[in-house]
Amino acid sequence: MNNLNKDSWAMLARFCIEIAKITNRAEFFTVVADGLKILGIDKHMLSVVNDNNVISGTNDLLGIPLMAGTRNIGILWTEPNIVDAELLQAVASQISIVLAYIIANEEIERQAAKIQNLEKELAEGSSSFNKEIETTGNHSKIIGTSPSMEKVRTLVSQVSKTQSTVLLLGETGTGKEIIARAIHQNSWRKDEAMVTVNCAALPENLIESELFGHEKGSYTGAAERRIGKWELAHNGTLFLDEIGDMPLNLQVKLLRALQEKEIERIGGRTPIKTDVRVIAATNKDLQKEVNQGNFRSDLFFRLNIFPITIPSLRERKQDIPALVLHFLEKYAKRSGRKISGISNKVIKKLSAYNWPGNVRELENLIERSVLLTSQPIINQLYLPVGEENMASVLESTRVKTIDEVDREHIMRVLKSCKGKVAGPGGAAEALRMPPTTLHSMIKRLGIKKRFSE
Numbered sequence: 117m118n119n120l121n122k123d124s125w126a127m128l129a130r131f132c133i134e135i136a137k138i139t140n141r142a143e144f145f146t147v148v149a150d151g152l153k154i155l156g157i158d159k160h161m162l163s164v165v166n167d168n169n170v171i172s173g174t175n176d177l178l179g180i181p182l183m184a185g186t187r188n189i190g191i192l193w194t195e196p197n198i199v200d201a202e203l204l205q206a207v208a209s210q211i212s213i214v215l216a217y218i219i220a221n222e223e224i225e226r227q228a229a230k231i232q233n234l235e236k237e238l239a240e241g242s243s244s245f246n247k248e249i250e251t252t253g254n255h256s257k258i259i260g261t262s263p264s265m266e267k268v269r270t271l272v273s274q275v276s277k278t279q280s281t282v283l284l285l286g287e288t289g290t291g292k293e294i295i296a297r298a299i300h301q302n303s304w305r306k307d308e309a310m311v312t313v314n315c316a317a318l319p320e321n322l323i324e325s326e327l328f329g330h331e332k333g334s335y336t337g338a339a340e341r342r343i344g345k346w347e348l349a350h351n352g353t354l355f356l357d358e359i360g361d362m363p364l365n366l367q368v369k370l371l372r373a374l375q376e377k378e379i380e381r382i383g384g385r386t387p388i389k390t391d392v393r394v395i396a397a398t399n400k401d402l403q404k405e406v407n408q409g410n411f412r413s414d415l416f417f418r419l420n421i422f423p424i425t426i427p428s429l430r431e432r433k434q435d436i437p438a439l440v441l442h443f444l445e446k447y448a449k450r451s452g453r454k455i456s457g458i459s460n461k462v463i464k465k466l467s468a469y470n471w472p473g474n475v476r477e478l479e480n481l482i483e484r485s486v487l488l489t490s491q492p493i494i495n496q497l498y499l500p501v502g503e504e505n506m507a508s509v510l511e512s513t514r515v516k517t518i519d520e521v522d523r524e525h526i527m528r529v530l531k532s533c534k535g536k537v538a539g540p541g542g543a544a545e546a547l548r549m550p551p552t553t554l555h556s557m558i559k560r561l562g563i564k565k566r567f568s569e
C-alpha cells in the first residue's frame with residue numbers, strides 16, 4: 117500500500133494498534149512502517165492468494181486478502197501460527213472496512229483538489245476546461261493548411277496514440293498549448309485531465325510544491341497538505357509549459373519522476389506511483405540552454421524523444437486569411453456582433469507584417485477590431501495604443517505628412533508626461549519649446565483634450 121499518504125498510514129496504524137489491544141495479540145504486529153508498528157499490508161502480491169484465501173509469501177509470512185466487496189484492495193501479512201484462522205479473518209475484514217474507507221477518502225481528496233484547480237483556472241480565465249470544450253476531440257480548431265502546419269498535424273496524429281513524452285518547440289504564441297491539447301484529446305487519456313504547469317510563472321521555492329505537492333508542516337507556511345499537479349494529472353496528461361525556465365535543482369527531480377514514474381511530495385516519506393504522460397513546451401533553444409549550463413543534458417535527451425517544432429506565423433503567411441476568419445467568427449459570436457468579413461486591403465496589410473507575437477498577436481488584433489468596428493465588414497485595423505512598431509510596419513506603404521509625424525510625436529511625449537504641457541516635467545520642457553507654442557500646435561493638430569492639462 118505504498119501509495120497511501122502519511123496521514124492515511126497513521127490512521128491505519130492507529131486502527132491496527134486498537135485491534136492489537138482488543139485481540140490481545142501485540143506480537144501480531146511484526147512489520148514496521150512509517151516508524152509505527154503496524155500490520156504488513158501489501159497490494160502487489162495478490163496473485164499468489166490460494167483457494168483458501170491464505171497464502172505463504174516470502175519469509176514464511178501469511179497473507180490474507182483485504183476485500184472491498186469483490187475487489188482486492190490489499191493484503192494483510194502476518195507470521196503463520198500466531199493467531200488462529202478465524203481470528204485472522206475477523207481482523208482482516210475489519211481492516212478491509214477501514215482501508216476501503218481510507219482509499220475512498222483519498223480519492224475524494226484528489227477529486228476535490230482537481231475541482232479546486234479547475235475553479236482556480238476558470239477564475240483566472242485560463243481554464244483548460246474552457247479550452248477543452250473548444251477543441252473537443254479533433255484537430256479541427258487548429259487552423260492552417262500550409263505545408264508546415266500539415267507536417268505538424270501529421271506528427272500530432274503519429275504521437276497522440278503513443279505514451280511518448282513530447283517536446284513542443286516554437287516562438288511565443290505559435291500555438292504550442294493548442295497542439296498539446298490536441299495530442300491529449302487524441303490520446304486514450306482524453307477523458308482524464310490535462311493539467312498545466314507554467315514553469316516560468318512561479319518563484320523557485322513554490323514551483324516544486326506546485327508540481328509535486330507537499331505534506332502538512334513540511335516547511336514554514338505549509339499549513340495544509342497539498343496535492344501537486346503531477347498527482348492531479350494521474351492517468352491524464354501533464355503539460356509543462358516554459359520548461360526551459362525550470363530551475364536546475366527541480367530539473368533533477370523532474371528527470372527522476374519521468375524515469376521512475378513515481379514522485380514524492382515535499383516532506384513525504386513514501387513515493388507515490390503515477391501514470392502521467394508529459395508534454396513539455398518551450399520557446400527557448402534548449403540545446404543552447406544545455407550548452408550554457410542552464411539546462412541538464414540528461415533531461416533534454418529524456419524530453420527530446422519526439423520533438424515537434426511549430427512554425428512562426430511569418431513562415432506560413434498563407435494561413436493568415438483562414439486564421440483571421442476563424443477569429444472573426446469566434447469574437448463576433450462571443451460579442452454578439454454581426455460581422456460578415458474583412459476587406460482585402462486589410463488582409464494584405466496583415467500579410468505584410470512579420471508578427472513577432474505570432475497567432476496570439478493576430479488573435480488579439482482581430483478581437484479588438486471586432487469590438488471597435490461599427491461596420492459589418494472590417495476595413496480598418498484597430499491597433500492598441502503603444503503598438504507603434506506594428507503601426508509603422510502596416511503604414512509603411514504610405515509616406516506620412518509632416519503634420520502626422522508631429523502629431524504622433526507630440527501625443528507620445530504628452531502621454532509620457534501624463535498630459536502635462538507646461539512647467540517642470542511637462543511636454544513643452546521635454547520638447548524644448550515654449551508652452552504657448554505647444555498649446556497652439558495641440559490645437560492646430562487636433563490632439564484630444566485628455567492629453568492636455
Ligand SMILES: Nc1ncnc2c1ncn2[C@@H]1O[C@H](COP(=O)(O)OP(=O)(O)OP(=O)(O)O)[C@@H](O)[C@H]1O
Pocket residue numbers: 257258259260286287288289290291292293294295357398399442475476479
Ligand atoms: N493554429 C491555430 N489555430 C487556431 N488558433 C490558434 C492556432 N495557433 C495558436 N492559436 C491561438 O493563439 C493563442 C496562442 O496560442 P498558444 O497559447 O497555444 O501559444 P503558445 O505557443 O503556447 O504561446 P506561449 O509560448 O507564449 O505560451 C491561443 O488563443 C490559441 O488558441
